[in-house]
Amino acid sequence: MWSYIIPIVTLVAGAVGGFFAGVYYLRKQLEKMQSNPEMLQEMAKKMGYNLNKQQMQRAQQMMKKQKFRP
Numbered sequence: 001m002w003s004y005i006i007p008i009v010t011l012v013a014g015a016v017g018g019f020f021a022g023v024y025y026l027r028k029q030l031e032k033m034q035s036n037p038e039m040l041q042e043m044a045k046k047m048g049y050n051l052n053k054q055q056m057q058r059a060q061q062m063m064k065k066q067k068f069r070p
Contacts (some may be wrong), residue, residue, distance in 0.1 A: 034063045 033039045037056060040063070044051045051059065 030063070030066075034060065 029039075033043065037060060040059060041051060041056065044059070
């Protein structure tokens with residue numbers, strides 16, 4: 001019986017831990033992008049967008065208004 005319970009508990013604990021680690025990493029990356037316009041431009045290019053200066057400024061202002069910390 002324990003040979004079924006332990007792997008299931010381990011899988012659930014790993015999934016929950018991985019989720020929170022991923023959220024933490026994503027928040028850190030978004031915080032870095034607020035102050036680094038090159039990272040923001042690179043992300044936009046990866047998504048298929050080409051931002052001009054005005055759009056870039058608007059995106060930075062929008063990100064600064066967001067609160068990434070709980």
